[in-house]
Amino acid sequence: MQKRTFDIQPANGKLGILLPGLGAVSSTFIAGCVAVRRGLGEPFGSLTQMGTIRLGKRTEKKHPKIKDFIPLSSLEELEFLAWDPYPENCYQVARNNAILPHELLDQMKEELSAITPLPAVFDKTYVRNLDGPNVKKGATKFELASQLIEDIRRFKEERGLSRMVMIWTASTETYLERSLAHSSIENFEKAMVANDPSIAPSMLYAYAAIKSGIPFGNGAPNLCVDTPALQQLATLHRVPIAGKDLKTGQTLMKTIVAPGLKSRLLGIRGWFSSNILGNRDGQVLDDPDSFKTKEESKLSVLEHILEPEIYPSLYKDLYHKVRINYYPPKGDNKESWDHIDIFGWLGGNMQIKIDFLCKDSILAAPIVLDLALFLDFSARCGMKGIQEWLSFYFKSPMVAEGLYPEHDLFIQLKKLKNTLRFIKGEELITHLGLEYYD
Numbered sequence: 001m002q003k004r005t006f007d008i009q010p011a012n013g014k015l016g017i018l019l020p021g022l023g024a025v026s027s028t029f030i031a032g033c034v035a036v037r038r039g040l041g042e043p044f045g046s047l048t049q050m051g052t053i054r055l056g057k058r059t060e061k062k063h064p065k066i067k068d069f070i071p072l073s074s075l076e077e078l079e080f081l082a083w084d085p086y087p088e089n090c091y092q093v094a095r096n097n098a099i100l101p102h103e104l105l106d107q108m109k110e111e112l113s114a115i116t117p118l119p120a121v122f123d124k125t126y127v128r129n130l131d132g133p134n135v136k137k138g139a140t141k142f143e144l145a146s147q148l149i150e151d152i153r154r155f156k157e158e159r160g161l162s163r164m165v166m167i168w169t170a171s172t173e174t175y176l177e178r179s180l181a182h183s184s185i186e187n188f189e190k191a192m193v194a195n196d197p198s199i200a201p202s203m204l205y206a207y208a209a210i211k212s213g214i215p216f217g218n219g220a221p222n223l224c225v226d227t228p229a230l231q232q233l234a235t236l237h238r239v240p241i242a243g244k245d246l247k248t249g250q251t252l253m254k255t256i257v258a259p260g261l262k263s264r265l266l267g268i269r270g271w272f273s274s275n276i277l278g279n280r281d282g283q284v285l286d287d288p289d290s291f292k293t294k295e296e297s298k299l300s301v302l303e304h305i306l307e308p309e310i311y312p313s314l315y316k317d318l319y320h321k322v323r324i325n326y327y328p329p330k331g332d333n334k335e336s337w338d339h340i341d342i343f344g345w346l347g348g349n350m351q352i353k354i355d356f357l358c359k360d361s362i363l364a365a366p367i368v369l370d371l372a373l374f375l376d377f378s379a380r381c382g383m384k385g386i387q388e389w390l391s392f393y394f395k396s397p398m399v400a401e402g403l404y405p406e407h408d409l410f411i412q413l414k415k416l417k418n419t420l421r422f423i424k425g426e427e428l429i430t431h432l433g434l435e436y437y438d
Ligand SMILES: NC(=O)c1ccc[n+]([C@@H]2O[C@H](COP(=O)([O-])OP(=O)(O)OC[C@H]3O[C@@H](n4cnc5c(N)ncnc54)[C@H](O)[C@@H]3O)[C@@H](O)[C@H]2O)c1
Pocket: 020, 021, 022, 023, 024, 025, 026, 083, 084, 085, 086, 120, 121, 122, 123, 127, 130, 132, 168, 169, 170, 171, 172, 173, 201, 202, 219, 220, 221, 245, 246, 247, 248, 249, 279, 280, 281, 284, 360, 361, 363, 364
């Protein structure tokens, strides 16, 4: 493979992390970063903090930590800004969600209480089950986006930041399909001025970030930055973008189990997935239109991993069903069941049952951190547009027009690490044992 040199800018100075949505995921993320900074906990689940990367041959025994291999911002350099239609500060949100122990949160009370959300660009039309008072006012969507740009500019100035990155950690918006308004930058800007309903609040945040030269990651399944208009804008401003929908919980399990079954050519007759969860995310997903956005994101995973068009006898008739039910007593302690009907040699039937008692935000928080640090790294390497090498983190990875997304977690991890090797001019690792052929 041809080598390319990247001029990697150092990670000097402070990095601002901009978070539309101060809820379960973002408060757990922020509290976790502060806790690790103070030596109160460890960043389990984070590749940027704990992961290693093999370099060269196995005999060379070179396994540096990723954060020592490439220049990444340290946790000490992070500053946080959030927007939310509800005015509670980060300490209150984290306490109410009860994901991290109260005794731990109390030790950080002062610092977390100081993180209060700015008024959000929020419109109930797109998230029907919420209605908070901390909301911006503006005659047009363009005006609202301009207010976000001003918030960002002021935050950068007040905190003396070198760089920023934005990750959408707000609620899942109702289902929207690409339309004319999303087809070009010009149409998008016209639609903002005309208050066109196809422009959702998440798109305004993404627009504000990209216009300000800030990388953007979408942690939710809504369309958001996954449109030609915003992708063109990202290319124009040389901004890296990534999405959609953080891969945690049940889908993480699916993308671990399905590639394994496929690699052994075991067939699947049916996969029934059900979830009960009781946090605000669950409340939002109780609205059928928000659920549709999530359902689309969850359903496509198996189709792409199993490739029924290549293995029709194994996967063509697979019946796949996903259910999400809002059940308040569960809080953030989601429970997901997977009932999988599989078959093997001569059609012999077998079953697999998975009962995952998972804390979604515990799984999502390290992903938000990795995405923020890697997107900032991409920008410092001069990369722009969709960062497919970050598919590892998403349920519905964004890809360039005409390509299909890669969902297999293990291929995604290989791609991520090989991208880092490539950027640093190291040999890619193919796992080919050349010694057999000598
Ligand atoms: N928890 C997970 O593991 C996980 C996994 C994948 C994706 N997600 C997605 O991440 C997002 C956040 O999840 P969560 O569990 O923290 O949900 P949450 O409901 O606790 O937090 C979302 C917050 O976003 C706010 N919000 C809604 N619209 C907004 C807007 N326009 N601007 C600013 N804030 C807005 C809400 O008021 C709420 O406080 C959801 O979209 C969810 O689907 C979460």
